[in-house]
Amino acid sequence: MKYILVIGDGMADNPVESLGGKTPLQYAKTPVLDALAAKGEVGAVKNCPDSLPAGSDTAILSIFGADPLNCYTGRSPLEAAATGIQLAPGEVSYRCNMVAYEDADKPFEQKKILSHSGGSIEGEESLTLISDLFANPTFAAAAEKAGMRVYPAPSFRHIAVQKDADIQGIQLLPPHDHLGEVIETLLPSGNQNATVLKELMKLAHSILDQHPINQERRHAGKLPANGVWFWAEGSAVILDSFVEKYHKTGTVISAVPLCHGIANLVGLSVTLVPGATGELDTNYEGKVEAALDALRSGQDFAAIHVEAPDECTHNGDLPGKLQAIEWLDSRVMKPLTEALAQEGMDYRLLVLSDHKTLTSTRGHDGEPVPYLLYDSRQDSKLGLPYSEASGEQGKQYANGAAVLMPMLFEQAVN
Numbered sequence: 064m065k066y067i068l069v070i071g072d073g074m075a076d077n078p079v080e081s082l083g084g085k086t087p088l089q090y091a092k093t094p095v096l097d098a099l100a101a102k103g104e105v106g107a108v109k110n111c112p113d114s115l116p117a118g119s120d121t122a123i124l125s126i127f128g129a130d131p132l133n134c135y136t137g138r139s140p141l142e143a144a145a146t147g148i149q150l151a152p153g154e155v156s157y158r159c160n161m162v163a164y165e166d167a168d169k170p171f172e173q174k175k176i177l178s179h180s181g182g183s184i185e186g187e188e189s190l191t192l193i194s195d196l197f198a199n200p201t202f203a204a205a206a207e208k209a210g211m212r213v214y215p216a217p218s219f220r221h222i223a224v225q226k227d228a229d230i231q232g233i234q235l236l237p238p239h240d241h242l243g244e245v246i247e248t249l250l251p252s253g254n255q256n257a258t259v260l261k262e263l264m265k266l267a268h269s270i271l272d273q274h275p276i277n278q279e280r281r282h283a284g285k286l287p288a289n290g291v292w293f294w295a296e297g298s299a300v301i302l303d304s305f306v307e308k309y310h311k312t313g314t315v316i317s318a319v320p321l322c323h324g325i326a327n328l329v330g331l332s333v334t335l336v337p338g339a340t341g342e343l344d345t346n347y348e349g350k351v352e353a354a355l356d357a358l359r360s361g362q363d364f365a366a367i368h369v370e371a372p373d374e375c376t377h378n379g380d381l382p383g384k385l386q387a388i389e390w391l392d393s394r395v396m397k398p399l400t401e402a403l404a405q406e407g408m409d410y411r412l413l414v415l416s417d418h419k420t421l422t423s424t425r426g427h428d429g430e431p432v433p434y435l436l437y438d439s440r441q442d443s444k445l446g447l448p449y450s451e452a453s454g455e456q457g458k459q460y461a462n463g464a465a466v467l468m469p470m471l472f473e474q475a476v477n
């Protein structure tokens with residue numbers, strides 16, 4: 064028996080007026096998903112507890128059976144785990160974004176933040192800037208005093224780790240939510256450690272602003288990556304072993320560090336697929352092949368995560384969201400189920416959205432999402448398509464962490 068999980072990130076939604084009152088899942092052509100739903104079970108499940116932020120971090124923890132109410136400490140430790148960073152007790156990790164502040168002759172606090180990604184800085188440029196910053200004697204001394212070290216990444220998303228860090232009551236805002244705003248009221252606040260982080264950010268700006276790479280970027284008409292921004296704080300997270308809990312081995316196939324980190328923490332392997340981008344142009348076929356290869360080679364379980372529906376919704380790109388859902392159907396579900404049938408593998412399949420991402424707000428929503436459970440040995444003759452409305456007619460689960468994996472693996476819910 065083989066077990067497959069498919070997550071269409073943020074594909075669930077509310078009815079959209081311009082789609083004639085249908086949701087994107089209802090409007091998009093998804094014949095394969097609908098045929099599976101018709102023979103399987105459709106219900107609704109809540110993956111984001113109300114007391115925590117609705118997002119892929121809390122929702123995907125739930126899907127893999129880790130209750131965020133017991134284990135969630137923040138987003139960055141999950142991402143840190145993707146690169147093998149282990150936090151010691153008392154240590155806190157932060158996302159350390161490269162950002163762009165406006166070029167203006169003003170005090171630091173009066174400047175506006177123009178980009179949460181340092182003008183989409185990538186690769187060597189980003190690695191050089193962050194390494195040079197932490198090698199600068201003045202900054203190095205301040206970072207040392209703050210107990211701060213950095214793990215450079217070849218993108219705008221570095222990870223910083225601070226020893227003996229106090230994050231009680233601290234307020235660190237996501238930079239992408241405040242583009243174009245003056246930073247004075249956005250800078251770290253809430254406790255003494257916030258002042259330390261704010262001073263590091265101010266010092267980083269004074270050093271990075273004149274860096275030759277940023278001078279070149281300005282000449283090339285690009286935004287300078289002239290600052291760093293600490294946010295997404297969290298302490299070490301320990302998750303139960305997936306293998307010990309469910310007695311299944313498996314792999315996770317995704318483009319995003321968050322999923323790789325959760326996989327590492329629960330002890331599942333990660334399969335990297337070339338061309339898996341986390342965007343609409345991702346390598347759908349490559350992900351299917353990777354899942355099939357894992358199952359053929361003796362693994363029990365494969366998870367395919369597709370980020371594109373979520374990204375398109377955040378970008379306000381409704382046609383893109385519809386296309387992402389249709390490609391999930393025609394380029395993931397179709398080849399996957401055809402290959403399994405051809406090779407005579409019995410399987411159980413769970414398909415769901417982690418959380419809703421709303422076309423109306425371009426943001427996340429933690430309300431229940433529809434799940435589809437299919438068993439190749441059975442026909443429920445239910446006859447419903449895969450949609451939010453079908454989900455509402457089926458079983459309702461208030462806590463995905465407790466039920467989803469047992470449901471997939473035909474195990475008793477603890």
Ligand SMILES: [Zn+2]
Nearest residue numbers: 073373420427
């Ligand atoms: Zn999202």
